Amino acid sequence: MLELDGINVAYGKAQVLRDVSLSVAPGEILCLLGRNGAGKTTTMKAIMGLLPLMSGRVVVNGTAVSDLPAHKVPAVGVGYVPQGRRLFGELTVAQNLEIGLRVRRGGPEVLDGVLALFPRLAERWSQRAQTLSGGEQQMLATARALCLQPSVLLLDEPTEGLQPSMIEAIRQVITVMRDRGVAVLLVEQRVDAVLSVADRVAFIENGRNLETLPAEALRADHAIVERHLGV
């Protein structure tokens, strides 16, 4: 369970998020939609404690993670797949996953479970992350986050720059995680991709919440999306 309670965030003096509130239940995919620069990535960084909150709270499974130092947040069970992947490029696939496993002392069975979802990574085991293809890098970024057995998973544009088959693979992993009871917060630009997986959709604009709707409502009436995103 992930709850954001009226968070305000600024970079220096420039306030970016204003009273943003969200909640994602276990086994639910909430999709965050907004134009470029709306504050989606900023929201995720704020959840991870990488940006200080001016006010508001972030609560994960009853723990106020916004009161913790940033390095303690993942251990509560928050897996982060950042925009642009941000792998540890000079480290190998194995080492990137080891860093993920370390967070909650996951054993070999956790690793096996993750590799079952991404068998390609096992073949690339000792390869340096920066030499992987874009699709493989996205798999590794996702796998690294799954290695900490998250109960909350944050994915920031996981399908950016991927071909359709890879997008489908990532989409399937996301649904598997939802079915295992993980609360998934997904940022995605492509509206059709969103509508096929999301349970609910939250719109943000200029760092403020607009409405949050069930995905069916959007599937039924595409005009809502166009109104909020101006696409």
Added chain:
Amino acid sequence: MEIGPYLMLASLEGAVTAAVLALTAVGLSLVFGVMRVVNVAHGEFFMLGAVLAWWVTGLIGGHPALGFAMALVLVPVLVAGIAVAADMTILKRIAYDPERTIVATIGILYIIQQVTLMTYGPEARPVTPPFNTRLALPWVEFADGAPRLYWPWGLSTTSYKLGVIAAAGGVLVGVWALMARTRIGLLMRATQLDRDMALAFGIPVERVYALVFGIGAGLAALAAVLIVPIQQAHYLMGGDPLLLSFIVVIIGGLGSLPGTVLAAVLIGLSDGIISVFFSPTLAKILATLLVALVLVFRPQGLFGARPR
């Protein structure tokens, strides 16, 4: 005498310089690489190493090797402890901001220097080497068409100098193994590669920083303990190692450990050779010129990777 024996002698002297310089510069490079800050007080940690080595060896009687062995183990740990304290009380407070860290470490530099002057005093003091056998060195000559070894007069080194080279090599291998083969090394490299992602994967970055700052200072101190039986301890001795470390780190590529070691060997050896055949001043001039050329034509360093 022909030039060969002189060259060998100069290279050996240069290798001792290179060994000590490599340790000191790797410490500086490690701090810069992982923490992205420039530690201007690095030379003072070197100086502290030498002064504390004098103090520890003075405390312990008996065979000089006993006191020296104690100094070799204790002093780097002590200096690392001082550096960790400085990191946690000062650098952490200014959030490792690059500019403010330069100013703060200049402050640390003067504090360490003046406290040493007030307690240890202005004298230069020697430390007895743990072992110091004179080793005559052979050279090859061709007599009647067959190579033959002979021992030219004056061509010698000491067992201690060879010991310094070997010890420095051993420690450098140890640093490499720490970075490449251990869990904590993995965390240090991850922190270096992407600080925010390290935090997002539970790595206690501030503790890693304190540790790295301590290890960096400890390496400088260790280098000083090794060189103090040859050079004497003095409260102003930190300037040269700082300057040379900067030269080496810039030539080697900021934050690149193999590059730093290679550059230290290059600078150390050429310093030894040029000092013997020409003058020490010319050696410094050429090293500084090389830095200028590197900065103009290859800012990432001779061995550093291009920024991506």
